[in-house]
Amino acid sequence: MRYLPHIDSDRKAMLEAIGVASIDDLFTDVPEAARLKGLVDLPLKQGELAVERAMSAMASKNISAGSVPFFVGAGAYRHHIPATVDHLIQRSEFLTAYTPYQPEISQGTLQTLFEFQTQVALLTGMDVANASMYDGSTACAEAVMMAARVTKRDKAVMAGTVHPHYVEASKTLAKYSDVEIAVTQPSVGGLDELIAAIDETTACVVVQTPDIFGQLHDLRAISEIAHAKGALVIAVFTETVSLGLVEAPGDMGADIAVGEGQSIGVGLNFGGPYVGLFACKNERNFIRQMPGRLAGETVDADGRRGYVLTLSTREQHIRREKATSNICTNAGLCSLAFTIHMTLLGEAGLRTLARLNHETACELADRLGSIEGVEVLNSSFFNEFTLRLPKPAAEVVDELARIGVLGGVPASRLYPGQFEDLLLVTATETNTESDMIVFEKALRGVL
Amino acid sequence: MRYLPHIDSDRKAMLEAIGVASIDDLFTDVPEAARLKGLVDLPLKQGELAVERAMSAMASKNISAGSVPFFVGAGAYRHHIPATVDHLIQRSEFLTAYTPYQPEISQGTLQTLFEFQTQVALLTGMDVANASMYDGSTACAEAVMMAARVTKRDKAVMAGTVHPHYVEASKTLAKYSDVEIAVTQPSVGGLDELIAAIDETTACVVVQTPDIFGQLHDLRAISEIAHAKGALVIAVFTETVSLGLVEAPGDMGADIAVGEGQSIGVGLNFGGPYVGLFACKNERNFIRQMPGRLAGETVDADGRRGYVLTLSTREQHIRREKATSNICTNAGLCSLAFTIHMTLLGEAGLRTLARLNHETACELADRLGSIEGVEVLNSSFFNEFTLRLPKPAAEVVDELARIGVLGGVPASRLYPGQFEDLLLVTATETNTESDMIVFEKALRGVL
Amino acid sequence: QAEPLIFERGGVENTGVDFPAPKGSKTRLGGLERTAPIGLPGLSEPETMRHYVRLSRKNYAIDLGLYPLGSCTMKHNPRLNEKVARMPGFADVHPLQPASTVQGAYEVMDVLAHWLLKLTGMPAVALSPKAGAHGEFCGMMAIRARLDADGETGRRRVLVPESAHGTNPATAVQCGFTVDEIPADAGGRVDMAALKAKLGDDVAGIMLTNPNTCGLFERDIREIADLIHGCGGYFYCDGANFNAIVGRVRPGDLGVDAMHINLHKTFSTPHGGGGPGAGPTVLSEALAPFAPLPLLMIDRDNPKGMAIMHMAEHESELDGKDLHPFGRMAAFHGQMGMFTRALTYMMSHGSDGLKQVADDAVLNANYILAGLKGVMTQAFEGHCMHEALFDDRFLKGTGVTTLDFAKAMIDEGYHPMTMYFPLVVHGAMLIEPTETESKGGLDRFIEVMESLALAAKAGETARFQAAPVHAPLKRLDETRAARQPVLRWTPAADAAE
Amino acid sequence: QAEPLIFERGGVENTGVDFPAPKGSKTRLGGLERTAPIGLPGLSEPETMRHYVRLSRKNYAIDLGLYPLGSCTMKHNPRLNEKVARMPGFADVHPLQPASTVQGAYEVMDVLAHWLLKLTGMPAVALSPKAGAHGEFCGMMAIRARLDADGETGRRRVLVPESAHGTNPATAVQCGFTVDEIPADAGGRVDMAALKAKLGDDVAGIMLTNPNTCGLFERDIREIADLIHGCGGYFYCDGANFNAIVGRVRPGDLGVDAMHINLHKTFSTPHGGGGPGAGPTVLSEALAPFAPLPLLMIDRDNPKGMAIMHMAEHESELDGKDLHPFGRMAAFHGQMGMFTRALTYMMSHGSDGLKQVADDAVLNANYILAGLKGVMTQAFEGHCMHEALFDDRFLKGTGVTTLDFAKAMIDEGYHPMTMYFPLVVHGAMLIEPTETESKGGLDRFIEVMESLALAAKAGETARFQAAPVHAPLKRLDETRAARQPVLRWTPAADAAE
Structure with missing residues (x-):
């Protein structure tokens, strides 16, 4: 096998040096009954050519986003990633290094993490950020738990317009803790209900902007009220590119900002791996409560x-059952991709990218909104918005797919049994005018 | 522009330091009339996304070999290249280094070249090899010139079954030198005519095995005769993989072996870049006459x-008009790909690869030869052979292409006006049984 | 040479990308446009390239040499995996595309699941956990959900060996359990008497690593499973060390109820300087109905003769099936990019190659143990599995600590082994070579380690205490970092340099 | 750390590939099976990876820092180029596929040709030359063919400046010409008086680099062209320094008859440790009919409304066209892999970006010149083009040679500049920063060079003579390598180590 360097004479010599007659003699601690006699019932080894062919056959059964007009978002976004990013993350010294526990020979990883943390803090308008989480949803869940630790309160309120997967992931993490999570009714609108839900027992209020329907929210009012009642504000975002054009959570009073960093440097990957961003103010004991x-x-x-990696007394490998979280792995390579892409962009590039996304989305909203019976529900948005359709959105999406257009996400896929006529539509810098014309025409056709 | 680091304030500061008012002031040596006033009439700069799209549109107009049953050879061969090879040649330190003139900081390139030279010498059964040539055809041409220098004779005889492009490239290089090249009649057969053409004025005899028709040749007899008459034998090969199964030129008496190394580590690339292999015996002043x-x-x-790079007194940058050749650039990155792939293969892998190629070709020859009116002309072959068809091969190839089979090279494409019924067919380890079944069926269909 | 921070090199006007000019049309941002400076520096493409290439060279990596970190399984990362993961049909597919457009992606998940189930001998697997610890969370949540479903509200105590990974107790707590530690016996395995003493009807289960973190196979594993099951608990097996037994032993045959599989350990997806991982978690019949959402639903019998798949995202889609997911663990449905890599690796090896993986991993560890036990001190008697555990008795009186010894390895061109873990051994040194090391490479390593051990004993203490000197930096002041945390660059901090 | 040779690590049984087992069927090799051992070592994939990664780290590279090699134009190599070149539609296409299946590949050649012709102001281009020297050969062969066609059998003398690249005289000889050197004047340019004295009716032409190898634009270029044309010869321009003027000056407007373009210099295809290059050669009306085979034939007016292309491979296909190719230069039709990269680079820049390339390249060189002329000695007065030429007068009496100075740069983390070339200057140091260097990077370089110059003058001779010490090896014994050539590994040589 090409990855295994020994030839049989090596093995023989090594067994002799060890002083056993066969490999089997090294497995004698395994209960006899549990030792497999033959091979597991799976195919035998294959060369590169054969494996590549088999995997390629599966890949070709998928419609890749780049091969069709593509308008799907709702938590994962298609952006162009510079070739430099993918080249650099494949450098042996980045790709095949472990967690930088030995700082003397890990400065490459450590300095990029330090740069990443600074970039995330600047982007979110926060004081500090960690070295990444699994993804946006788990970052959100960890933020809720952190807020409870910081405030020593056990009630969290989440807006119903936070990405439903984020709400569900948070509920799962909190399920057997003391923390209780209440969720407001989702709707394309403002934050009134959410504000009303905050009281003196609230640990945190969780609000997403742009929210799952694409609507933008000014967090200043809610921050003021939450802070007055001793609650923290957790701002969620799923589209990092929006931070190049829209007011940062930290600048609007949020205490913790969490989000999905996939848009910068990380591809769609059918849902993972992604990179969770986690930033907060440097107040009270925030830093020591961060996951x-x-x-x-x-x-x-x-x-x-x-x-160096620091403040590890928060972490499981030192603190064990008293750790702030059980997290061990982070999204290392994805955070590296993020920081490289962000370095290429810089503020100037990010702002232009964000503006192109917004302009494209505005143009698309105008086009689609002009279709008889179709209504754009948003009063504000960044690069995604919600359409009300005259027929069930799930059907429309399937019909569009049949004619080679990936036209968005039916809201009912995220809210089962609800919003059946709503379609979440995203446009990015990767959408051409021709994509939009095709989409408009296709949508007119299927309605 | 993303590759240009200066912003305008940098440029301004630099012009000040230089002491000129504008960039134009640095171009005043250019005759006024020749200074372009505006921009050249070409499109303006474009981002990565746009460029990638435009290039991709052109790429998609080609039928790539991997997407269809593919049996084309005749000097370039489709083999599987391990992912490791392409990864390594893209390492910054290999990709973006120059010719290793500063050995202290170029040992990576230099040691790989030394290893490459040794591998090529072993493969060809020769004593030494150089660090690569542009490709097989130019290596062949340089070998003829070298033989003339070594023997101080000016007549070369080439077999008509040497790849016609190689013959033509050799004639071009020799065109205004004292060296005269005679070429024997091409045919699928033996070397009798070639042997007869050798006399006491012959500098070298050039023979290819496997030859352009796929036929293998034993070089022992011709070597003996050539040597007896004071001529050198130049052995040519276009398919390096054959050396894993077929007797090496050096072991059959050849003095110089030249060939195309593309099969090992280098893709088809629509004809280039490839990697020329050049090896010879360490006799007389051979080494100092090598290009x-x-x-x-x-x-x-x-x-x-x-x-270190050595014996550079042969080369143009030292010896100028007295150099052995005007060559400056070699095929650096391609020779690196070659040596990495060859290291992965090793003798065991190369022999298996070669045998798989041969077995596949034998199977294909049996299949196609079984078609009514189709005849396999070869008495021996490695992985390509020649078919006689009942209708013009060029038409057959076009018809096959229309139904999605790339079925080989019509001999008339290489020998205009000749061999119109001959088709050169190649099979490699990349051809599946299903490829062959499709080919056979398609060929039956178009005949 | 020191590499400056991007913040010290780039300015907010610099950039390494080109875009078409925006049209400048009216925004629809509801008055929320970001106008204040962000302060994000940019670098041109060539400067970016250099910055990261230069930084990368300050890292050690598998591709540079042996990386014998016990419990981390730092094996070779094949580039075929990377190539496959980048096929547009995998890399450029959105998780919420219509099912009809992603059947190939579902097929990868289905085939991966098949391989994992065959190799573990288990009936079900949850693919969505994003890392090993997330997989532990998945497995323990399933146990908790099962206990709750059975009305077992009194079972909240989880037994965890002292030698466990820190994630185990942290996870147990996260699922609302309390942790009760079990000591190791003199041989480095679970102390059976202590275990038996801790059994009771408040026991929710046990979390055990096998082979354990001392590199030993828990010989009594089936008895342990029986004891736990006998008292009504469940057996969570930490899969970190599955590499030692893949193709040789199936956890399902050992009585395991849940086990995560680190795709980045056993199945070679790259560690990437700290992630991403992927922690698919296999579950027994008892736990399978509680597997988290989303669930891949496969209709294998349909008129077209091929499996048709879709992802059930909500409990409401499971009507009539006896399924009770404990919830959703994260957005979407798992680390697809790691699935393609792991499956590529598995298919490359096949069942024969995977067995050889375990064989060679164990062979290599024992070869190191045999080569070094004379000069270092073996922690526990006997052969080891895939990692060799030493303690610091051989350094006694030398003034050289385990840390010093580890740092001296850096000067010899090696990454240190795992230190001070497992906690049950004093000054632990846990060496895991993996199966992708050659005999020649191991011979050189043994030689170097031997000479280091002799040097320590010969009193070259100063050399060890000064180490590393052949590294980009000397020893770093970790205390200062923790006491005065500087977690980001600020213009002020820069000025203060 | 020394890296052993593969021959010292791998054996003939080792391999890093897996194949299905051959069937063992009968061969048809005509009795020519290779049975004796070859002696080729193999390495497993992990060992292969490590070997080459470790070796690579012994190289300097553009991606690591400034690479100021004059005349080599070591600019940034964008990875977009690499990505595009690997698209299967380009990388996995055979040169002898039917024309109908490679129209996109022909389109790349056509579009590339269009860009090259627009940028050079020339009417025709031969794409097949495989490198710069091959392009020189192409251009000089076209001149020779033209002369022969005109019955000019007496014109065999080619004028070549002393400062020319070595390839120029070597090429001229290869085309059956004799070389007559023209001296430089005191300003570093062609000595016009000497040139005029050498004119005559046996002159075939001149080979001139412009900007020349002293980094200066030949002000009298148009007069030179007129003089050469006036006496019946042709003007070959060495395109190595085209980077200085691209988008600013078109060689066609200077009277050039032939010029090769180094795609790896001006258009950023990677140098790759010594190749591959690509040397498309533009030709004037006078020379175009003699361009080498094969020729891309384009039918732009056809019913389908799109260009239909095919490759004419033989003279017999050119009936009725006034074309007289001098022959074929190599198999197939050029360095397609370099064409896709170069075109990607050109399209990325556009006409505005390419002009900026020349501007910034010249700006950067002059900035270095301005920064260093006070402490080093500028070879010729005035501003330079894209490279700054110094001589060794500033080292006079220090005991430090140009070579020593260059090697000391290595210790400072830089690749040395070009040394001892051009030959017209004593101890030449030719510095070409290229446009992809930042101002900050140039400032640091100037600072280091200044401190080196001061150190040399301050008598730190030993430091220079010992340099480099911060490199994988110290100075290598090149004399020994040439006197006792060891050009390959042999088991015996190994034993003798």
Whole structure:
């Protein structure tokens, strides 16, 4: 097997050195009855050519986003990723390194994490950020738990317009803890109901902007009220690109900002791996209550600047059952992709990218909104918006797919039994005018 | 522009430091009349996304070999290249390094060249090899010129069954030199005519095996006769994989072996870049008459083993008009791909690969030869052979292409006006049984 | 050479991308446009390339040499996996596309599940956990859900060996359990007497790693499973060390109820400097109905003769099936990019190759143990599985600590082994070579380790305490980092440099 | 750390590939089966990966830092180029496929040709030359063919400046010409008086680099062209330095008859440690009919409204066209893999970006010149084009040679500049930063060079003579390598180590 360096004479020599007659002698601690006698009933080894063919056959059964007019979002977004990003994350020294526990020979990973943390803090308008989480939904869940620890309260209120998967992931994490999560009714509108739900027992209020329907929210009012009642504000975002054009959560008073970083540097990947962003203000004991890894600056024995993983007494490998979270792995390579892409963009590039997304979405909204019976529900949006259709959105999406257009996400896929006439539509810089013309025509056709 | 780091304030500061008012002031040596006033009439800059789209649109107009049953050879061969090869040649330190003129910081390139030279020498059964040539055809041409220098004779005889492009490239290089090249009549057969053409004025005889028709040749007899008459034998090969199964030229008495190394590690690339292999015996002044770069072993100031480019007094940058060739660039990255792939294969892998190629070709020959009116002309072959068809091969190939089969090369494409009923067919390890069944059926259909 | 931070090199006007100019049309942002400066620096493409290439060279990596981190299984990462994962049909597919457009992606999940189930001998697998610890969470949540469904509200105590990974107790707590530690016996395995003493009707289950973190197979594993089951609990097996037994032993045959599989350990998806991972979790019949959403639903008998698949995202879609998912663990449905890599690896090996993986992993560890036990001190008697555990007795009186010894390995061109873990051994050094190391490579490693051990014993203490010197930096002040946390660059902090 | 040779690590049984087992069927090799051992070692995939990754780290590269090799134009290599070149529609296409299946590939050649012709202001281009020197050969062969066609059998003398690249005289000889050197004037340009003295009716032409190898634009270029044309010869321009003027000046407007374009210099295809290159050669009206085979034939007016293309491979296919190709230069039709990369680069820049390339390249060189001329010695007065030429007068009396100075740059983390070329300057140091260097990067370089120059003048001779010390190896014994050539590994040589 091409990955296994030994030839049989090596094995023989090694067994001799160990002093056993056969490999089987090294497995004698396994109960006799549990030792497999033959091979597991699976195919035998195959060369690269054969494996590549088999995998390729499966890949070709999928419609890839780049091959059709594509307008799907709702938590994962198709953006162009510069070739440099993918090249760099495949560097052996990044790809095949472990968690940087030995800082002297891990400065590459550590410095990029430190840069990543700074970028995320700047983007979100926060003071600090961690070195990434699994994804946006788990970052959201961890934020709720952190808010409870910080405030020593056990009630969380989530807006119904937070991505339903994020709400569900948060509920799962909280399920057997003391934390209780209440969720408001979802609707394309404002935050009044959410604001009304905050009281003196509330640990945190969780609000997403742009929300699942694409609507933008000003967090200033809710932050003021929440803070007055001693609650934290957790701002959620699923589209990092929006931060290039829309007011940052930190600048609108949020205490913790969590979101999905996939848009920057990470492909769609059918849902994962992605990269969760987690940032917060540097207040009270926030930092020591944060989940996940943190890279920090220090000096070496010669006084040279360097970076280490730090504050690990929060973490499971030191603190065990008293850890802030059980998290061990982060999204290392995805956070690297994020930070490289963000470095290429810089503020100037990010702002232009964001504006192109918004302009494309505005144009698409105008086009689709002009169709008889179709209504754009949003009063504001970034690059995605919600359409009310004259027939069930799930049917429309399937019909569009049949004619080669991936036209969005039916809201009912996220809210079963609800919003059957609503369609979530996204446009990004990757959509051409011709894509939009095809989409408009196709939608007219299927309605 | 994303590749240009300056922003305008940088440029302004730099112009000030230089002491000129504008960039134009640095171009004043250009005759006024020749200075372009505006921009050249070409499109303006474009982002990655747009460029990738435009190039992709052109790529999609081609039928790629991997997407259809594919049996084309005649000097370029489709083989599977391990993913490791392409990964490694894209390492920044290999991809973006220059010719290793500074050996202290080029040992990576130099040691791989030294390993490459050794592999090529072993493969060809020769004593030494150079660090690669542009491709097989130019290697062949340079070999003829070298033979003339070594023997101080000016007549070369080439077999008509040497790849016609190689013959033509050799004639072009020799065109205004003292060297005269005679070419024997091509045919699917033996070397009798070629042997008869050797006399006491012959500098070299050039023979290819497997030849353009796929036929294998034993070089022992011709070597003996050539040597007796003071001529050198130049053995040509276009399919390096054959050397894993077929007697090496050096072992059959050839003095110089040249060939195309594309099969190992280098893709089809629509004809280039490829990698020319050049090896010879270490006799007389052969080494000092070789064209191209040579890496050699030496020691550093501390006595540690290292490698340098050597014997550069043969080369143009030192010897100028007295150089053995005008060659400056070699096929660096392609020779790296070759040596990595060959290292992965090793002798065991190469022999298996070669046998699989041969077995597949034998099976295909049996299948196609069984078709009424179709005749396999070869008495021996490695992985390509020649069919006689009952109608013009060029028409057959076009008809096959229309139904999605790339069925080989009509001999008339290489020999205009000749062999119109002959089709050159190749099979490699990449051809599946189903490919062959489809080909057979398609060929039956178009005949 | 020090590499500056991007913040010290790039400005907010610099960029490494080109876009068409926006049209400048009116926005629909509801007055929420971001106008204040963000402060994000950009770099041109060539500067970006150099920055990260130069930084990368300050990392050690598998591709550079042996990376013998016990419990981490730092095996070779084949580039075929990377190539396959980047096929547009996998990489450029959205998780919420209509089912008809992603049948191939579902097929990958289905085939991966098939391989995992065959290799573990288990009936069900949840693919969505995003890492090992997330998989532990999945398995323990399933246990909790099962207990709750059975009305077993009194079972909240989970037994965890002292030698367990830190994630185990953290996970148990996260699922509302309390942790009760079981000591190890003198041989490095679960102390059976202590275990038996801890059994009772408040026991929810046990979390056990096997082979355990001492690199030993728990010989009494079936008795342990029987004891736990006998008292009404469930057996969670930490799958971190599955590499040692893949193709040799099936956890399902050992009485396991739940086990996560680290695709980045056993099945070679790259560690990537800390992730991403993927932690599919296999479940027994008892736990399977509680597997988390979403669930891949497969209709294998349909007129077209091929499986038709869709993803059930909500409990409401499971009517009439006896399924009671404990919830959703994360957005979408798992680490697809890791699934394609792991499946590519599995298909490359096949059942014969995977058995050889375990064989060679165990062979290599024992070869190191045999080569070094004379000069270092083996923690526990006997052969080991895929990792060799030493303690620091051989350093006694030398003034050299396990940490010093580890840092000295850096100077010899090696990444250190895992140190100070498992906690049950003093000054632990846990060496896991993996199966992708050659005999020649192991011989050189043994030679170097031997010479280091001799040097320590010969009193070259200063050399060890100064190590590493052949590294981009010398030892870093971790205390300072924790006491005065600097977690981001700020212009002020820069000025203070 | 020294990396052993593959021959010292791998054996003939080792391999890093897996194939299905051959069936063992009868061969049809005509009795020519290779039975003796070949002696080729193999390595498993992980060992292969490590070997080459470790070796690569012994190389300097553009991606690591400034690579100021004059005349080599070591600019940034965008990875978009690499990505595009690997699209299956380009990378996995055979040169002898039927024309109907490769129209997109022909389109790339057509579009590339269009860009090259627009940028050079020339009417025709031969795409098949495989490198710069091959392009020179192409251009000089066209001149020779033209002369022969005109019955100009007496014209065999080619004028070549002393400062020319070595390829120029070598190429001229290869085309059956004799070389007559023209000296440079005190300003570093062609000595016009000497040139005029060498004119005559045996002159076939001139080979000139412009900007020349001193980094200067030949101000009298149009007069030179007129003089050469006036006496019946042709003007070959070496395109190595086209980067300095692309988008600013068109060689066609300077009277050039033939010029090769190094796609790996001006258009950023990677140097790859020594190739592959690509040397498309533009030709004037006078030379175009003699362009080499094969020729891309384009039918732009056909009923389908789109260009239909095919490759004319033989002279017999050119009946009725006034075309007289001098022959075929190589198999197939050029370095397609380089064409896709170069075209990607050109389209990325556009006409505006390409002009900016020349502007920034010249700006950067002059910035270095301005920064260093006070402490080093500028070879010729005035501004330079894209490269700054210094001589070794500033080292006079220091005991430090140009070579020593260059090797000391390695210790500072830089690749040395081009040394001892052009030959017309004593101890030449030719620095070409290219346009892809940032101002900050140039400032640091200037600072380092200044401190080196001061150190040399301050008598730190030993430091220079010992340099490099911060490199994988110290200075290598090149004399020994040439005197006792060891050009391959042999078991015996190994034993002798």
